[in-house]
Amino acid sequence: MQTKEAPFTLRLWTVKEYQKMAELGIFHPEERVELIAGQIVKMSAKGTVHTTTVRRIANVLRDKLQGQVDVHTQDPVQLNDFSEPEPDIAVVKLDPLDYVDHHPTASEVYLIIEVADSSFKYDCETKGKAYAKSGILDYWVLDVNNRKLHVFREPTQEKYQSEVIFSQEAIISPLNFPNLMITIADILPPKQ
Template identity: 65%
Template sequence: MLITEAPFTLRKWTVKEYHKLGEMGVFHPEERIELIEGNIIKMSAKGTAHTSALGRTDRLLQSLFANLAWVRMQDPIALDDNSEPEPDIAVVRIDAFDYATHHPTPSEVYLIIEVADSSLAYDREIKAKAYARSGIADYWVLNVNERQLHVFREPAEEGYQSEVILGESAIVSPLHFPTFNIAIQAMLPPIMP
């Protein structure tokens, strides 16, 4: 027997509803979740390689961008009415009110970086699509297992039109700051002898 209709439909959530659920205490305060395209996603636990790469990347970008932009770590970005991800790193415009009135929106985001140890497929497919649809021009996925950087650019409704994979010995420049040269190896955990 061929089933032509799904036996159920998923309930999609808006950012407003997602915030209301949080205010009502539906989520545990320590629970790591984010809203992507109307779906409440539980984020995977951070491994040691992920944590090391995140810390190294944060310190590197904090010193590099100094007074030119803010580097936010695992803070929300307001993509649209149905997506509020918490990227590992977001380089955003400086805001006079310290983003007290709103989370950064796509027009205020220079660069988003996700660090992937167990989440590579999710970051390259699901998150990349959400970021592209919102017009995030520069999206990087730091693959700590393969020691590579996936650079996504040219956002479109169906996803990014360009993905370049760079090895750990390469140098990369952010789209909005083309004179900055970042060694990919400096973002990755050191290789232990």
């Protein structure tokens, strides 16, 4: 008689466990990781194009939304008990304590933007699923290589139902700020 092996199961980490590991110094100070769907994921290195683009987006949003929101760059957002990514840009509600007692949660997020130079598929699929599942209503992936903006909306527990792709000439508005007009070329890095 053959015995059956137990099926393989993945041990998922909670946000509390992940934060405790960081507090205990388990991760090297220079190590860039984030928690997505209970898994600790190593983030890719930031190149100059990526860094420049994140800075451009943050500057445009801060300039146009002066004092209405906080614009966080590469800071944690707690989506649920198993996901705490560090999106390139998170436009979040103002907090009277400046988020000293918690990271912004999904209900405090107006818009998340990821800049994709080498992470396009991961940003659209893996991160997109995590953001949709947590109810992020407006999720953008800026594809710097093809100079296009992918806008994901209408989240479900599985994925976003709507994806619209805009060229660099297009003008777009975040869902929560319909009067804010952003020309996509203004947030892309300059052509070399």
